[in-house]
Amino acid sequence: MRGPLDDIVVLDLSRALAGPHAAQMLGDLGARVIKVEHPDGGDESRGWGPPFVGPDQGISTYFLAANRNKQSIAVDLKSDAGRELIERLVRRSDVLVENFRTGVLDRLGLSVERLHELNPRLVVLSITGFGHDGPEGGRPGYDQIAQGEAGLMSLTGPPGEPYRVGASVADLLAGIHGAYGVAAALYERERTGRGRVVRTSLLAAVTGVHSYHGTAWTVGGRVPAAGGNHHASIAPYGAFRCADGMLQIAAANDGQWKKVAALLDIDPDMAKYATNRDRFAHRDELIADMEKALAAHDRAYWLARLGEAGVPAGAIRSLDEVYAWAQTRSQGLVVEVEHPVLGPIELPGPPLRFDGLDGVKHSPPPALGQDGDAVLRWLTEREELARREELER
Known part of the structure; x- marks a missing residue:
C-alpha cells in the first residue's frame, strides 16, 4: 500500500x-x-x-x-x-x-x-x-x-x-x-x-x-494563569461533578448555553448568566449552580440528555477505555x-x-x-x- x-x-x-x-x-x-x-x-x-x-x-x-x-x-x-x-x-x-x-x-x-x-x-x-x-x-x-x-x-x-x-x-x-x-x-x-x-x-x-493565552498577554496585557479543568475564556466550558463522577460540558456560545440551562432548570437570561462575559465573571457561581442540578443524576443520564440537545459533552476516559x-x-x-x-x-x-x-x-x-x-x-x-x-x- x-x-x-x-x-x-x-x-x-x-x-x-x-x-x-x-x-x-x-x-x-x-x-x-x-x-x-x-x-x-x-x-x-x-x-x-x-x-x-x-x-x-x-x-x-x-x-x-x-x-x-x-x-x-x-x-x-x-x-x-x-x-x-x-x-x-x-x-x-x-x-x-x-x-x-x-x-x-x-x-x-x-x-x-x-x-x-x-x-x-x-x-x-x-x-x-x-x-x-x-x-x-x-x-x-x-x-x-x-x-x-x-x-x-x-x-x-x-x-x-x-x-x-x-x-x-x-x-x-x-x-x-x-x-x-x-x-x-x-x-x-x-x-x-x-x-x-x-x-x-x-x-x-x-x-x-500558546494561541489565545499568548495574545491575552501580548495584546491584552494580562498574564494567563492556570484554571484547572475550566476554560480560560469561555463559560461554561469544563469538567463538572454529577452523581457518580465527572463529565465535561462545552457551551461555547449563547445558543448552547440556553440548551444547557434548560436541561438544568437554570434561567439563561438572568443578568449574571446572560452572555459569555457575564457567565465568566460569575463562573464560580455558575459552576456551583450547574453541579447542584447535575447531582440529581449519573453521568450516563446527563450525557444522553446533552447529546439529544446537541450540546458538546463527553466522558473523561482512561487510556484503556480510549483504545477499546x-x-x-x-x-x-x-x-x-x-x-x-x-x-x-x-x-x-x-x-x-x-x-x-x-x-x-x-x-x-x-x-x-x-x-x-x-x-x-x-x-x-x-x-x-x-x-x-x-x-x-
Missing part, C-alpha cells in the same frame, strides 16, 4: 522522542525511514520504562511508541567507517532528521555545508531544545524543562500550582512541527531543485501553540503489527487519513541494527543505478 511520500527516503539520526516522532510521521506517510543508532545500546529510549515487555522484559514500550515503519542500522558516527557510510546514505536520501545539541554534527564532520555538498537536494530537519542560536541556543532540553520554560506549566493544573502536561507534549509538538516543515521544504524543492534546513525547537513548538472505544478504532487510531519477539501487537495509529488511499502497511519498531544488511543491499543498488544513469547521460 502506497502513501503520499512513498518515493522519499529519510535518514533518521535522532533519538529519544521529538526527532523520532517526526521521522515516524514521515514513515506513516509512506517514506522509507532508516534509523541510525549507536551500536552500544542504540536509541536511549530503548532503556526507558517501565513498562518493559517481552520474554526477558527487555523491550521498552516507550521506544515502540515512536519508531514504527523504520529500519534500524547500527553505526558509530565517530568512526571513519561510520562517517563514510553516513555520507553514502546522505547522497541517496531526501531528508535527514537530527536532534543533537548545537554543534555536534559539525564536530562529527557532518555540517550543513558538508551535507549539502554531498547532496544539494537534501532537506535537513534540526530539532533543538531552545533554538540553534540566540543567547541560550545550544542549551540541552528535555520535555518537562521546556514545558516549564515555555510557560505551559503555568497554564496547567489547579490555580497556583504548576503542572506538567501528562504527555510529553513539547517533544511531540516539536516532532509534528518538524514533519510539517519537512513537507513544505520538499514541496519547495520541486521548484528550486535544492533542499534547505528546517529548524524548530521544544521552546518554539510550545510557544507556537469503537470510535477510536473506526478512525484508524489503533494499528496492528507483527513484532518479531512480541508477536501481534497494537500501536497508536497515525492521525491522518487520505481519501482514496488505504495508507501504508505498518511495520513494527525495529530491533537494534536488524536491517543493516538490507539497507546496505538497497544502498548498493541505488548507487549502481545512479552510476548507470550517469554513464547514459
Whole structure:
C-alpha cells in the first residue's frame, strides 16, 4: 500500500522522542525511514520504562511508541567507517532528521555545508531544545524543562500550582512541527531543485501553540494563569461533578448555553448568566449552580440528555477505555503489527487519513541494527543505478 511520500527516503539520526516522532510521521506517510543508532545500546529510549515487555522484559514500550515503519542500522558516527557510510546514505536520501545539541554534527564532520555538498537536494530537519542560536541556543532540553520554560506549566493544573502536561507534549509538538516543515521544504524543492534546513525547537513548538493565552498577554496585557479543568475564556466550558463522577460540558456560545440551562432548570437570561462575559465573571457561581442540578443524576443520564440537545459533552476516559472505544478504532487510531519477539501487537495509529488511499502497511519498531544488511543491499543498488544513469547521460 502506497502513501503520499512513498518515493522519499529519510535518514533518521535522532533519538529519544521529538526527532523520532517526526521521522515516524514521515514513515506513516509512506517514506522509507532508516534509523541510525549507536551500536552500544542504540536509541536511549530503548532503556526507558517501565513498562518493559517481552520474554526477558527487555523491550521498552516507550521506544515502540515512536519508531514504527523504520529500519534500524547500527553505526558509530565517530568512526571513519561510520562517517563514510553516513555520507553514502546522505547522497541517496531526501531528508535527514537530527536532534543533537548545537554543534555536534559539525564536530562529527557532518555540517550543513558538508551535507549539502554531498547532496544539494537534501532537506535537513534540526530539532533543538531552545533554538540553534540566540543567547541560550545550544542549551540541552528535555520535555518537562521546556514545558516549564515555555510557560505551559503555568497554564496547567489547579490555580497556583504548576503542572506538567501528562504527555510529553513539547517533544511531540516539536516532532509534528518538524514533519510539517519537512513537507513544505520538499514541496519547495520541486521548484528550486535544492533542499534547505528546517529548524524548530521544544521552546518554539510550545510557544507556537500558546494561541489565545499568548495574545491575552501580548495584546491584552494580562498574564494567563492556570484554571484547572475550566476554560480560560469561555463559560461554561469544563469538567463538572454529577452523581457518580465527572463529565465535561462545552457551551461555547449563547445558543448552547440556553440548551444547557434548560436541561438544568437554570434561567439563561438572568443578568449574571446572560452572555459569555457575564457567565465568566460569575463562573464560580455558575459552576456551583450547574453541579447542584447535575447531582440529581449519573453521568450516563446527563450525557444522553446533552447529546439529544446537541450540546458538546463527553466522558473523561482512561487510556484503556480510549483504545477499546469503537470510535477510536473506526478512525484508524489503533494499528496492528507483527513484532518479531512480541508477536501481534497494537500501536497508536497515525492521525491522518487520505481519501482514496488505504495508507501504508505498518511495520513494527525495529530491533537494534536488524536491517543493516538490507539497507546496505538497497544502498548498493541505488548507487549502481545512479552510476548507470550517469554513464547514459
